[in-house]
Amino acid sequence: MTDIVQQPQLQSWEVGVLTISDRVSRQQAIDQSGPELIKIIKEQLKVILESQLNITLKLSVIYKVVPDDIDAIRSIVSQWIAKDFRMIITTGGTGFSPRDQTPEAIEPLIKKKTPGIVVAMLKSSLDITAHAMLSRPVAGITDMSLIFTLPGSVKAVRENFITIMPALPHALALIASDQKASLPESHQSKDINKQPTSFSSDDSSKFGVSHTQGGHGHSHGGHSHGHSHSHGHHTCGGNKDSVRGSKYPMIDVDKAVSIILEQCKDIKTVESVPIAESLGMACATSVESVEPFPPFRASIKDGYAVRSVDGVGQYVVLGSSLAGGGDAHRLTEQQLKAERSCVRITTGAMMPEGYDAVVMVEDTQIITKATESQLEVINVDVAVAVGQDIRAVGSDIKAGTTVLNKGDKIGAAEIGLLATLGVTTISVFKPPKITIISTGDELMPHDTKEVKEGFIRDSNSLTLSSIVKEASQHFGEVGAQTVKNYGIVKDELEPLKEALVKSAECSDVIITSGGVSMGELDLVKPLLEKLGKVHFGRVNMKPGKPLTFATIENGQTGKKTLVFALPGNPVSTMVTFYLFVLPALRQMSGHSQINLPLVETKLGERVRMDPERPEYHRCFISWDFNQSCFVSQSTGSQASCRLLSMKKSNALLILPKKEGLRSKKEHL
Numbered sequence: 195m196t197d198i199v200q201q202p203q204l205q206s207w208e209v210g211v212l213t214i215s216d217r218v219s220r221q222q223a224i225d226q227s228g229p230e231l232i233k234i235i236k237e238q239l240k241v242i243l244e245s246q247l248n249i250t251l252k253l254s255v256i257y258k259v260v261p262d263d264i265d266a267i268r269s270i271v272s273q274w275i276a277k278d279f280r281m282i283i284t285t286g287g288t289g290f291s292p293r294d295q296t297p298e299a300i301e302p303l304i305k306k307k308t309p310g311i312v313v314a315m316l317k318s319s320l321d322i323t324a325h326a327m328l329s330r331p332v333a334g335i336t337d338m339s340l341i342f343t344l345p346g347s348v349k350a351v352r353e354n355f356i357t358i359m360p361a362l363p364h365a366l367a368l369i370a371s372d373q374k375a376s377l378p379e380s381h382q383s384k385d386i387n388k389q390p391t392s393f394s395s396d397d398s399s400k401f402g403v404s405h406t407q408g409g410h411g412h413s414h415g416g417h418s419h420g421h422s423h424s425h426g427h428h429t430c431g432g433n434k435d436s437v438r439g440s441k442y443p444m445i446d447v448d449k450a451v452s453i454i455l456e457q458c459k460d461i462k463t464v465e466s467v468p469i470a471e472s473l474g475m476a477c478a479t480s481v482e483s484v485e486p487f488p489p490f491r492a493s494i495k496d497g498y499a500v501r502s503v504d505g506v507g508q509y510v511v512l513g514s515s516l517a518g519g520g521d522a523h524r525l526t527e528q529q530l531k532a533e534r535s536c537v538r539i540t541t542g543a544m545m546p547e548g549y550d551a552v553v554m555v556e557d558t559q560i561i562t563k564a565t566e567s568q569l570e571v572i573n574v575d576v577a578v579a580v581g582q583d584i585r586a587v588g589s590d591i592k593a594g595t596t597v598l599n600k601g602d603k604i605g606a607a608e609i610g611l612l613a614t615l616g617v618t619t620i621s622v623f624k625p626p627k628i629t630i631i632s633t634g635d636e637l638m639p640h641d642t643k644e645v646k647e648g649f650i651r652d653s654n655s656l657t658l659s660s661i662v663k664e665a666s667q668h669f670g671e672v673g674a675q676t677v678k679n680y681g682i683v684k685d686e687l688e689p690l691k692e693a694l695v696k697s698a699e700c701s702d703v704i705i706t707s708g709g710v711s712m713g714e715l716d717l718v719k720p721l722l723e724k725l726g727k728v729h730f731g732r733v734n735m736k737p738g739k740p741l742t743f744a745t746i747e748n749g750q751t752g753k754k755t756l757v758f759a760l761p762g763n764p765v766s767t768m769v770t771f772y773l774f775v776l777p778a779l780r781q782m783s784g785h786s787q788i789n790l791p792l793v794e795t796k797l798g799e800r801v802r803m804d805p806e807r808p809e810y811h812r813c814f815i816s817w818d819f820n821q822s823c824f825v826s827q828s829t830g831s832q833a834s835c836r837l838l839s840m841k842k843s844n845a846l847l848i849l850p851k852k853e854g855l856r857s858k859k860e861h862l
C-alpha cells in the first residue's frame with residue numbers, strides 16, 4: 195500500500211541556457227540574450243512552475259557560451275540531456291547566414307518534435323514583424339529534457355519565451371509524469387475488460403493514488419500557501435516528479451461547445467413519425483404543398499354570394515352554401531345565371547360558380563321571407579367590389595410552396611399546416627436517446643424517507659430528466675423511451691463501468707452527474723479515458739469547471755455515444771446542461787437554431803465578479819417598459835450547490851472574470 199502524497203514536494207531542476215555566437219565566444223561582443231533569459235526564468239518562470247505544479251522548486255540555471263559550431267553545440271546539449279536537464283534553451287544561430295547552424299546541430303538530438311512550440315513562437319513573432327519568417331527555430335523532447343531554440347536578439351528572446359512560458363508548467367509536468375509508470379501493474383493493461391473484475395479496497399485506493407497524482411487540481415495550487423511546505427522525501431509510488439495539478443487544461447466555454455458540436459454533427463436519426471407526434475422536432479426534409487389551399491374559392495364572411503355588378507337593391511335568394519353543407523350545389527347553371535340572384539353563404543363555405551363577391555349579412559335586409567312557393571327576397575344595402583371577402587384558390591398556400599424547410603422546428607402552427615395539406619407523417623430528426631446516471635456514494639434515492647447521516651437524496655436524476663423534458667420543446671417531443679433514468683451508481687469502478695457500457699449500448703447521449711472533480715473517488719474521468727476518448731475535462735467557467743465531455747465508440751458497430759459527465763453540484767449540473775448538452779441535443783435533433791437566445795440586459799443590482807473564472811450568474815430577467823430594456827435580478831447566493839439559486843431563474847448572466855482582482859486563494 196503506498197502512501198498518498200500529502201504535501202507539495204521539494205523538487206530540484208536544472209535548466210540549461212546556451213548562447214551560440216562566434217563574436218560573444220571570442221569576447222568581441224557582450225551577451226545580453228543569455229542573461230535576459232536567465233532573469234526571466236528565475237523571476238517569472240520559477241513562480242509559475244511552483245504555483246501551477248504546486249511544488250517547491252530549487253531551480254539551477256546552467257549558462258554556457260559556444261561559437262556557431264555544430265560539434266561545440268552538440269557536445270554541451272548532449273551532456274545536459276544526459277543529466278536530465280528539464281529545459282535546454284539556446285539563443286542565436288537560427289538565422290539564414292552561413293554560420294547560422296543551430297537547427298542543424300540540435301535537430302538530430304531531438305527524439306520527439308514539438309511543432310506547437312515552434313508555431314507559437316513564429317506566430318507571435320510574425321504578429322510583430324515579417325522578419326520573423328527568417329528564423330529557423332526547432333523544438334522537441336529528448337528523455338526528460340524540453341529543448342528549444344530562440345533567436346539571438348534579446349528582444350526576440352524575451353518575446354518568444356514569454357509566448358511559450360504559460361504552457362511550460364504543463365509541458366514539463368507531462369514530460370516527467372509518464373502516467374503508465376505511476377499506474378500500479380493491475381491497471382497497466384489497455385483493455386479495461388481484462389481489468390480485475392473487482393477492486394479490493396487496497397486496489398482501489400492504489401488506483402485512487404495514481405489518479406490523485408495525475409489529477410490534483412493545480413487550480414487549487416493557491417491552497418498550497420496555506421499548507422506548510424513539507425521537505426520530507428516522497429513516500430508515494432510512481433515517479434518522483436508526479437504532480438498534483440489537473441492534467442486537463444481549462445478550456446474556454448466556446449471552445450468546449452465547438453468540440454461538442456463537432457463530435458455530434460454526424461449523429462442524426464431520421465424517422466417518419468405521425469405529425470401529431472412531431473411536436474418540437476426538426477424537419478429532416480423540406481415539405482412542399484402539393485395542392486393549393488384553399489382548394490376552392492371560400493367565403494370569408496357570413497352573408498350572401500352575389501355578382502358584384504348587380505350592386506345594391508333587391509335579390510332573390512336561390513339557396514344556401516354552408517361550410518360543408520347547403521343545397522347550392524343542386525342549383526342549375528341556368529338558375530345561378532338569373533340576374534339579381536344570390537346564395538346565402540357562411541364563412542368558409544364554397545363560393546357557387548358565377549358569383550364573385552360576398553355581401554355581409556349585416557349589410558342586407560330581409561324583404562320577404564321564404565315560403566313553400568316563394569323564394570326569400572333580400573335587399574343589399576351596400577355594394578361590394580369584385581372578389582370582396584372571398585379567399586381565392588391557393589390564396590393561403592399556393593401549390594408547390596415550400597411550407598417547411600429542413601431544420602425547421604415543428605411547432606403547433608407547423609403541425610397545423612401539415613394537417614391542412616393532408617400530410618399525415620413527417621420525416622424528422624428523432625431526438626437522441628438519453629440515459630441519465632447519478633454517481634456518488636453519498637446518494638440515496640430521492641424518495642428515501644430516513645436519509646442516513648452524511649447521506650443526501652439524489653436530486654440530479656430528477657432535475658436532469660425534467661430539464662430534458664422541459665427543454666424538449668426546444669428539440670423534440672421526448673417520450674419515456676428517449677429519456678431513461680439509470681439511477682444512482684456508487685463511486686466504484688466496476689458499477690460505473692457497467693453503467694456506462696450498458697447505457698452506451700442503448701443511448702446516443704449519456705448524462706452523468708458527479709465524480710469529475712479532484713477527489714480520490716472521482717472515477718468518472720479516468721474511466722472515460724479507458725472506455726472512450728475524453729475530449730476535455732475542465733472548462734474555464736463558474737459553475738461547471740470540472741465538466742467533462744467524452745465519446746465512447748463501439749468498435750464493431752461504429753456506434754458513437756456522447757458522454758456529458760456533468761459536475762455533481764446540482765447548480766453546476768443544470769448550468770452545464772443548458773450551455774453544453776442542450777445545444778448538442780438540438781444539433782443532433784437537426785435544429786438549425788441550436789443555442790439559447792442571447793439578450794442584453796441591465797443589472798438590477800451590483801453583482802460580484804469572480805476573480806478566477808467567467809461566471810454564469812443565475813438571474814431573473816424581465817422587460818422594463820420604462821427603460822425599454824431587460825433588467826436582471828440575481829437569485830441570491832450563487833454557490834453551485836445551492837439549487838435555490840436556480841429557482842425562478844430564467845436566465846444566466848454571463849459575467850466576465852474580474853481581471854486584476856487577486857484570487858482569494860492567494861490571500862490565504
Ligand SMILES: Nc1nc2c(c(=O)[nH]1)N[C@H]1C(S)=C(S)[C@@H](COP(=O)(O)OP(=O)(O)OC[C@H]3O[C@@H](n4cnc5c(N)ncnc54)[C@H](O)[C@@H]3O)O[C@H]1N2
Pocket residue numbers: 411413414632633634636637650651652653654655707708709710711712713716737738739740760761762763764766834835
Ligand atoms: N480540489 C478540488 N476540489 C474540487 C474542485 C477542484 O478544482 N479542486 N472543483 C470543485 C468544483 S468547481 C465542482 S463543480 C465540484 C464538482 O465535483 P464532482 O463533479 O466530483 O461532484 P461530486 O464531488 O460528486 O459532488 C459535488 C457535490 O454535489 C453533490 N451531489 C453529487 N451528486 C448529486 C446528486 N445526484 N444529487 C444531489 N447532490 C449531488 C455532492 O454531494 C457534493 O456535495 O468539485 C469541486 N471540488
Ligand code: MOO
Pocket residue numbers: 735736737738739740761763765766834
Ligand atoms: O464549477 Mo463548480 O463552480 O462548483 O460548479
Ligand SMILES: [Mg+2]
Pocket residue numbers: 708709710711712713716762
Ligand atoms: Mg467530487
